[in-house]
Amino acid sequence: MNKRNLLTLALATAAIAACATSPVDPRPAYSESDLRQMDAVHRRDFHPRGIAKMDRFDLDRVQRACNQYKDNPPEDLAKALQAEQIGAIKFPQGELLGDWKKGQKIAQSGRGMTWSDKPGSANGGSCYNCHQLSPEEASYGTLGPSLKGFGKLRGNTSEIQKYTYGKIYNSKAYSVCSPMPRMGYSGTLTEEQIKDVVAYLLDPASPVNR
Numbered sequence: 001m002n003k004r005n006l007l008t009l010a011l012a013t014a015a016i017a018a019c020a021t022s023p024v025d026p027r028p029a030y031s032e033s034d035l036r037q038m039d040a041v042h043r044r045d046f047h048p049r050g051i052a053k054m055d056r057f058d059l060d061r062v063q064r065a066c067n068q069y070k071d072n073p074p075e076d077l078a079k080a081l082q083a084e085q086i087g088a089i090k091f092p093q094g095e096l097l098g099d100w101k102k103g104q105k106i107a108q109s110g111r112g113m114t115w116s117d118k119p120g121s122a123n124g125g126s127c128y129n130c131h132q133l134s135p136e137e138a139s140y141g142t143l144g145p146s147l148k149g150f151g152k153l154r155g156n157t158s159e160i161q162k163y164t165y166g167k168i169y170n171s172k173a174y175s176v177c178s179p180m181p182r183m184g185y186s187g188t189l190t191e192e193q194i195k196d197v198v199a200y201l202l203d204p205a206s207p208v209n210r
């Protein structure tokens with residue numbers, strides 16, 4: 001091996017070692033004053049109307065930490081927040097599987113929560129915005145993984161039902177800076193609606209699994 005190749009090899013080895021050993025940067029990406037400025041801009045430019053009020057800008061601890069650390073908080077903090085989020089899931093007593101046909105409508109609907117919606121009207125789950133669900137779906141987003149065949153792949157045990165319900169209720173309980181909305185935690189979907197969506201994902205008769 002000539003000198004030049006040796007040097008290239010040494011550099012490549014050093015680069016690999018650096019990747020393997022460098023710890024996650026524990027410093028926040030944004031300071032408190034950066035965050036205050038961003039919040040002030042949002043509040044300045046948003047005009048409350050109908051059911052869309054200023055409380056939409058009130059962040060909880062998880063949202064603040066994920067913003068502050070650009071979705072990569074230090075491990076200890078991430079663990080503590082995730083434990084809080086798991087604790088915040090309200091699992092219903094008894095059956096977690098509802099009606100998959102209703103679940104399909106909810107998964108395919110992106111309606112709700114705009115200023116022109118009436119208070120208390122039912123919301124959609126917007127699942128199709130980020131996931132492929134049924135193989136018949138004409139268009140869908142790809143920010144999240146495809147859930148086609150989800151029940152076929154994972155089975156229908158009570159643990160899987162519980163995980164699926166919990167993930168939809170509060171995705172941040174399983175992955176702390178998940179971009180998936182916390183459907184139950186935020187009150188976007190009701191317990192009944194989440195059960196219907198769980199059935200849509202897990203029921204063998206659902207188009208997701210056919």
Ligand code: HEC
Pocket residue numbers: 107125126127128129130131143144145147164167168171175177178179180181183197
């Ligand atoms: C804004 C995008 C977005 C929306 C809307 C969304 N998800 Fe997700 N979802 C994700 C992403 C990204 C992941 C993977 C990363 C993670 O787990 O956070 C995910 C993960 C999941 C998982 C776990 C998959 C696995 O392999 O374990 C399930 C189940 C799920 N989503 C169901 C749903 C359902 C049902 C809805 C609608 C009620 C929904 N999602 C709405 C983005 C979204």
